[in-house]
Amino acid sequence: EVRLEESGGGLVQPGGSLRLSCAASGFTFNSYELNWVRQAPGKGLEWISYISSSGSTIYYADSVKGRFTISRDNAKNTLYLQMNSLRAEDTAVYYCARLLGAVSHWGQGTLVTVSS
């Protein structure tokens, strides 16, 4: 069974940092590209970052470019999102997701709250 399990969310002050992790199991991790997608409270879905299976190709949404860094450790089957210079508008549930049509799969998400 494919599993994606996010962790690392919590309450952080504006300007602060947080690192999210996504532990994967049930599939060959190093064969799949992965993404981070977020959902602000009561709002829709926003794709924020992509990483290729090897980690060599990375993309970011403009809303997080320069502040967030996606990475992966294929030996540990884990995806990461380093979030710096956090703002109130970054408050959201963050999902790691495999967005690949028939084999798409999402984790349960981790809540990040940016507030003083």
Add this chain to the structure above:
Amino acid sequence: DIVMTQSPLSLPVTPGEPASISCRSSQSLLHSNGNNYLDWYLQKPGQSPQILIYLGSKRASGVPDRFSGSGSGTDFTLNISRVEAEDVGVYFCMQTLQTPLFTFGPGTKVDIK
């Protein structure tokens, strides 16, 4: 960026009756290979999104056959032939043509009348 819109944004439904959701894209999602790069997801209350339909009309594994997707280019429709109580939630369309710069529709909230 490709902008996705959906209508209606709220859809009260009666169990056993059909339901339909529209999704439109600001650019054609039809690739030269003949595929439409449009997926549909359902996010049930308190859960993460789950894939229903990919490439416009292909049902994902385990998805009941009461769900069907149609359309091409910029106009797409998700149909539920007979709504069941377990179908409540928010339905999102997502374009995958400009992978990995995915964009989502705003969502259609389906609930029981």
